[in-house]
Amino acid sequence: xxxxxxxxxxxxxxxxxxxxxxxxDRALVLAARGDHRARPNPRVGAxxxxxxxxxxxxxxxxxxxxxxxxxxxxxxxxxxxxxxATLYLTLEPCGAFAGKQxxxxxxxxxxxxxxxxxxxxxxxxxxTAGRSVARLRAAGVVVEVGVRASAARRLNGPFFKAQARLAxxxxxxxxxxxxxxMSLDGKIACHTGHSQWISGEASRRASHVLRGExxxxxxxxxxxxxxxxRLTRRDVxxxxxxxxxxxxxxxxxxxxxxVKAARETGLLVVVGRDAPAExxxxxxxxxxxxxxxxxxxxxxxxxxxxxxxxxxxxLLEGGGEVLSAAFAGDWVDRALVFVAPRILGGRGAPGPVAxxxxxxxxxxxxxxxxxxxxxxxxxxxxxxxxxxx
Ligand SMILES: NC(=O)c1ccc[n+]([C@@H]2O[C@H](COP(=O)([O-])OP(=O)(O)OC[C@H]3O[C@@H](n4cnc5c(N)ncnc54)[C@H](OP(=O)(O)O)[C@@H]3O)[C@@H](O)[C@H]2O)c1
Numbered sequence: 448x449x450x451x452x453x454x455x456x457x458x459x460x461x462x463x464x465x466x467x468x469x470x471x472d473r474a475l476v477l478a479a480r481g482d483h484r485a486r487p488n489p490r491v492g493a494x495x496x497x498x499x500x501x502x503x504x505x506x507x508x509x510x511x512x513x514x515x516x517x518x519x520x521x522x523x524x525x526x527x528x529x530x531x532a533t534l535y536l537t538l539e540p541c542g543a544f545a546g547k548q549x550x551x552x553x554x555x556x557x558x559x560x561x562x563x564x565x566x567x568x569x570x571x572x573x574x575t576a577g578r579s580v581a582r583l584r585a586a587g588v589v590v591e592v593g594v595r596a597s598a599a600r601r602l603n604g605p606f607f608k609a610q611a612r613l614a615x616x617x618x619x620x621x622x623x624x625x626x627x628x629m630s631l632d633g634k635i636a637c638h639t640g641h642s643q644w645i646s647g648e649a650s651r652r653a654s655h656v657l658r659g660e661x662x663x664x665x666x667x668x669x670x671x672x673x674x675x676x677r678l679t680r681r682d683v684x685x686x687x688x689x690x691x692x693x694x695x696x697x698x699x700x701x702x703x704x705x706v707k708a709a710r711e712t713g714l715l716v717v718v719g720r721d722a723p724a725e726x727x728x729x730x731x732x733x734x735x736x737x738x739x740x741x742x743x744x745x746x747x748x749x750x751x752x753x754x755x756x757x758x759x760x761x762l763l764e765g766g767g768e769v770l771s772a773a774f775a776g777d778w779v780d781r782a783l784v785f786v787a788p789r790i791l792g793g794r795g796a797p798g799p800v801a802x803x804x805x806x807x808x809x810x811x812x813x814x815x816x817x818x819x820x821x822x823x824x825x826x827x828x829x830x831x832x833x834x835x836x
Contacts, residue, residue, distance in 0.1 A: 464594075466499075467535070467565050467591070467594045468594060468595060470494050470496055470533075470535045470565070471535050471537070471565065471567055471594045471595040472595065472598075473492075473494050473501075473504070473535070474492035474493060474494045474504075474535045474536065474537050474567070475492055475537055475567070475595060475598055475599060475602060476492065477492030477493070477494065477504055477505070477506040477515070478490045478491050478492030478506055478507075478515070478537045478599075478602055479492070479602060480492075480506050480508075481506050481507045481508055481509075482659075482660070482684070482685070483659050483660045483684070483685045483686055484508060484509035484510065484512075485507050485508065485509055485510055486510060486605075486660070486686075486759075486760075487510065487605075487606070487609070487759055488507060488510045488606070489507070489538055489570075489602075489603040489606040489607075490506070490507060490537075490602055490603055491506060491507040491514065491515040491536065491537050491538045492504075492505070492506045492507075492515055492536075492537045493505045493506065493515040493516050493518070493519040493534065493535065493536050493537075494519075494534075494535040495519055495523065495529060495532050495533070495534050495535075496532060496533050496534075496535065497528070497531065497532040497533070502523060502528055502529070502532060503519045503520070503522045503523040504519060504522070505517070505518030505519030505520070505521070505522060506518060514540075514541065514552050515536065515537075515538075516534075516536065516540055516552040516555065516556065517552065517555070519534075520555065526558075526559055529559040529560065529561055530559065530560035530561075531560065531561075531562045532561055532562065533561070533562060533563040533564070533565060534556070534561050534563070534564045534565070535564075535565045535594075536564065536565070536566050536567070537566075537567045537568070537595075537599045537602070538566070538567065538568055538569075538570050538599065538603075539566050539568065539569045539570040539575055539577070539579050539580055539592075540552035540553045540556055540564075540570075540575075540579045540583075541553065541570065541572070541574065541575050541579065542570075542574065542575040542578040542579035542582065543574030543575060543578075551575075551579070552579075553578075553579040553582055553583065556583065556588075557582070557583070557586050557588075561588055562588070562589065563588070563589045563590070563591065564583060564588055564589070564590045564591075565590075565591045565594050566580070566590065566591065566592045566593075566594070567592075567593070567594055567595045567596050567598070567599035568592070568593070568596050568599045568600060569592060571607060571610035571611065571614065571835075571836065572610055573610075573613070573614065580592060597816065597834060600834050600835060600836075601781075601816070601831055601834065604622045604624075604780055604781060604831070604833075604835065605621070605622035605759045605760040606759075607834075607835035607836070608620070608621075608622045608759075608780065608833075608835045609622075609759050610835070611835040611836055618751060618754060618755065619754035619755065619757075619759070620750055620751060620754045621662065621663070621750055621753050621754050621758045621759050621760055621761040622759060622760045622761070622780050622781075623750065623761050623763060623773065623778050623779050623780050623781075624657070624661070624760065624761070624762050624763065624780065624781050624782070624783060625762075625763045625765075625770055625773055625774075625779045625781070625782045625783070626654065626657065626762060626763070626764055626765075626782070626783040626784075626785075627764070627765050627766075627770065627782075627784060627785070627799040628644075628645045628646035628650060628654075628784075628785040628786075628787060628825075629645065629784065629785070629786060629787070629798070629799050630645055630786075630787055630789050630790060630791040631786060631787065631788055631789060631790055632790045632791060632792060633798050633799070634791040634792070634793065634796040634797065634798060635765065635766065635767065635797055635798065635799045636791075636796060636797050637791055637793060637796055638793035638794070638795040638796040640673060642673075642674070643674070645785075645787050645789070645791075646785040646787050646822075646825050647787060647822070647823045647824045647825050648823060649822050649823025649824070649825070650785040650787070650822045650823060650825045650827065652682075652683065653785075653822055653827070654785075655680050655681050655682065655683045655685075656680075656683045656685065657762060657783070658678070658679070658680040658685065658688050658762060659680040659683055659684060659685015659686055659687075659688075660685060660686070660760065661686075661688050661760040661761060661762040662686070662688055662689065662753070662757070662758035662759060662760055662761065663688050663689040663690070663691050663715075663753055663758050663761045663762070664678045664688045664689070664690055664691065664761075664762045664764055665691045665692075665693065665749075665761055665762065665763045665764065665769070666678065666690075666691075666692055666693070666763075666764050666765060666766070666769065667692070667693050667694075667765065667766055667768050667769035668692060668693060668694035668695070668696070668698050668699060669766050669767075669768055669769075670764070670765055670766040670769075671692045671694065671699055671703065671705065672698060672699075672700075673766075675703055675704050675705075676704070676705070676764075677690075677704050677705065677708065677712075678690040678705065678712075678764070679708075679712060687712065688762065689712075689713050689714075689715060689758075690705055690712060690713070690714050690715070691714075691715045691716075691717065691749070691753075691761075692705065692714070692715070692716050692717065693717050693745055693746065693749070693769055694716050694717060694718055694722075695717075695718060695719035695721075695722065695745065696718070696719065696721070696722055696723075696726075697716065697718045697722035697723060697726035697727055697730060697737070698726075699716055699730065699735075701729055701730070701733055706730065706733050706735060707733075709733055709734040709735045710733075710734035713736070714734070714735045714736065715735075715736045715738060716730055716735050716736070716737050716738070717738050717739075717740050717745050717749050718737055718738070718739055718740070719739070719740065719741070719745070720739060720741050722739070738752060744772065744776060746769070746772050746773060746776055746778055747776055747778065750778060763779070765799065766797070766801070767797050767798065767799060767800055767801030767802070768801050768802065770799060770800045770801070771800050771801045771802025771803075771804075772802065774800060774802075774812050775802060777812070779812075779832050780831070780832060780833045781814075781829065781830060781831045781832060781833075782814070782828075782829075782830045782832070783827065783828070783829055784799070784827070784828040784829075784830070785822055785825050785826075785827055786825055786826045786827075786828060787824070787825045788824060788825065812832060814830035814831055814832050815831050815832065815833070815834055816830070816831045816834075817829070817830050817831075
């Protein structure tokens with residue numbers, strides 16, 4: 448597991464490797480600027496370097512817009528400046544027309560006389576999948592692959608997961624981000640149930656940005672009944688995620704904020720076979736989509752159903768019982784944990800993950816990587832449990 452760094456870096460690196468990592472880090476920063484508008488495309492960054500100076504930079508801003516390479520060359524102006532330079536890309540340049548009007552990026556790169564191209568990862572999309580690298584090498588360009596590969600994969604988890612499942616012939620399954628806010632002593636609510644707000648303003652804003660980047664926001668009926676949330680993205684740009692409630696007994700009140708807004712925002716409620724018919728009818732009459740899932744584990748069937756309707760990223764916002772089910776079922780791809788500088792204490796105050804829990808320390812799920820960032824007065828932990836090739 449890596450902490451606050453990238454696990455791609457070997458212990459001993461040459462100065463050229465170090466230079467490559469520094470420029471790739473810059474390309475990753477640029478890639479991260481591509482927000483929800485890039486979806487379902489990956490976020491990609493590009494940096495063109497000659498004599499230790501940046502000639503131009505670019506990133507993929509929105510789906511249907513210029514790719515990172517095209518954005519960079521539009522800024523560069525005179526393409527002759529690229530002769531003998533090194534291009535850093537977080538993803539292999541696209542290699543197929545695939546119904547597009549414009550030629551693939553690899554065709555635009557070939558005539559430039561670049562000396563080297565350094566890539567974080569290959570593009571797993573079937574239309575490219577290493578073909579661009581082969582084409583560039585055949586044309587005499589030195590191509591290196593794998594600098595900051597894990598960081599690039601983490602940045603585009605939903606894209607890499609979708610492509611990996613497609614390549615393996617598996618049905619689509621959304622990337623699952625779990626998120627919670629807790630106190631310094633690991634409580635998600637007080638012993639009284641009071642929980643708003645544990646995290647600070649910057650973290651709450653980050654949570655809304657996150658909602659704008661996913662297709663669906665998921666909670667359990669316990670949270671829906673206790674907090675009466677809206678689950679909408681507020682005061683930030685982004686898409687409008689579908690709110691989803693796991694509610695076996697269809698207990699969600701018709702006067703809840705989620706139900707009252709259902710005709711406007713959409714609302715999917717996942718009920719069990721024994722959910723009373725009159726409650727289902729009441730929900731349907733209020734404009735709610737009711738999905739019946741058989742058995743105790745409603746999460747897996749729900750995620751497959753969301754995948755089948757084109758959702759590639761779902762945000763699970765708790766509470767403890769559904770988070771426990773998500774970890775127990777091994778559905779979680781990453782966890783985003785806002786830790787607030789406050790002690791809540793209390794024997795009866797809940798922690799983020801309930802259920803039965805691990806019987807031994809070594810049996811609890813452990814992430815592959817853990818990054819730590821500041822989030823206003825809080826700390827944000829980003830734990831990745833899966834990396835897709
Ligand atoms: N600080 C935070 O970030 C945060 C976030 C969320 C919640 N919270 C707090 O957490 C508390 C609520 O948590 P909670 O654990 O009581 O409730 P929860 O996890 O939100 O909901 C649990 C309920 O979901 C239903 N459910 C349906 N399908 C399920 C499945 N596959 N697995 C597990 N449960 C399923 C079950 O009720 P049925 O059998 O009736 O369906 C279960 O009792 C509240 O105090 C809330 O404020 C805090």
